[in-house]
Amino acid sequence: MTQLKNLLPAAAKALLLAVLISTTSSSVSWAEEEIGPAFAPPVTKTMTPEIGPGMRNNNSNFIVVLDPGHGKTGGHYSGCNFVYNGVTYYEDEITMKIATYTKQYLEQFSNYTVYLTKDSAEVTIPLDQRAAFAASVQADLFVSQHVDSALGNGTVKNAYGVSSMAPRTGRFNNDLALQSQEAANTILKQLNGLGLNNRGLILRDSENGTLFPDGSQADYYAIPRYSQMYGIRGFIIEHGFLNHTSDLTLFLSTEEQYKALGEADAKGIMEYLQKAGKSTFVQTAQNTQTAQNTNNQNEGAVTPPSVTGSNGPGVN
Numbered sequence: 001m002t003q004l005k006n007l008l009p010a011a012a013k014a015l016l017l018a019v020l021i022s023t024t025s026s027s028v029s030w031a032e033e034e035i036g037p038a039f040a041p042p043v044t045k046t047m048t049p050e051i052g053p054g055m056r057n058n059n060s061n062f063i064v065v066l067d068p069g070h071g072k073t074g075g076h077y078s079g080c081n082f083v084y085n086g087v088t089y090y091e092d093e094i095t096m097k098i099a100t101y102t103k104q105y106l107e108q109f110s111n112y113t114v115y116l117t118k119d120s121a122e123v124t125i126p127l128d129q130r131a132a133f134a135a136s137v138q139a140d141l142f143v144s145q146h147v148d149s150a151l152g153n154g155t156v157k158n159a160y161g162v163s164s165m166a167p168r169t170g171r172f173n174n175d176l177a178l179q180s181q182e183a184a185n186t187i188l189k190q191l192n193g194l195g196l197n198n199r200g201l202i203l204r205d206s207e208n209g210t211l212f213p214d215g216s217q218a219d220y221y222a223i224p225r226y227s228q229m230y231g232i233r234g235f236i237i238e239h240g241f242l243n244h245t246s247d248l249t250l251f252l253s254t255e256e257q258y259k260a261l262g263e264a265d266a267k268g269i270m271e272y273l274q275k276a277g278k279s280t281f282v283q284t285a286q287n288t289q290t291a292q293n294t295n296n297q298n299e300g301a302v303t304p305p306s307v308t309g310s311n312g313p314g315v316n
């Protein structure tokens with residue numbers, strides 16, 4: 001007991017430190033904004049109407065949650081932007097368009113229910129809430145859609161093409177991580193088919209000591225990390241670099257191009273889900289906790305209130 005008491009404040013301090021580090025570290029690429037707080041809130045049913053304005057198709061089997069990256073905060077767009085020929089291209093607006101086209105394409109098929117985590121580039125939602133929403137509707141696939149921009153020097157600045165921040169395999173919820181990687185690769189292959197360079201999976205570990213419930217190293221990026229913790233397939237797809245002229249002009253500057261990107265995502269999502277099937281909602285720290293609580297309640301319910309006395313109230 002004394003040990004526990006001593007441990008708890010230490011854990012709280014570590015968590016606070018982790019959050020501080022994650023919010024103050026200088027960034028090399030825009031994607032690093034995606035790290036978020038270490039832990040996401042528990043899933044509750046009330047999250048559905050609060051966050052997800054997406055329309056529902058009642059005849060569906062697969063549930064897909066699309067997450068248009070970023071959005072306006074403090075009067076400014078929070079994603080990356082790039083000025084080319086006098087036009088400013090904003091990641092927030094582009095991701096909203098891509099997600100909308102993906103949703104439209106999938107909804108042609110009656111066996112898909114598609115939700116967006118938000119319905120406007122003018123608003124943003126914390127990353128943990130986006131993932132919690134996807135978990136609350138038990139998404140078969142949770143895809144966070146982004147556009148890249150490289151601010152660094154050398155090879156980073158010259159980067160081009162598509163990539164995915166996905167969970168690493170070989171640790172907490174390994175099978176789930178493997179499924180997420182497969183799904184991400186299937187979508188990247190579709191985008192590659194449009195002519196975009198495929199940079200593949202970007203697997204990155206927490207750099208501030210964040211651990212999964214089993215003590216293994218957590219993923220650095222929030223969306224794959226939370227997805228692993230919630231037991232859902234989830235990852236980020238980056239749709240090319242705004243600051244790379246060929247990516248921008250060939251893939252990221254017209255409505256037709258956004259539609260092509262959105263539909264390529266949809267085709268990848270369908271190809272994966274038709275092959276892999278529905279997600280088995282994996283036991284996680286959060287819902288294990290719920291299960292344990294439920295068990296305790298059940299034990300209480302079946303245990304007579306008094307061993308020696310007559311049946312207590314409520315038994316019949």
Ligand SMILES: [Zn+2]
Pocket residue numbers: 030031069070079080091146147
């Ligand atoms: Zn982004």
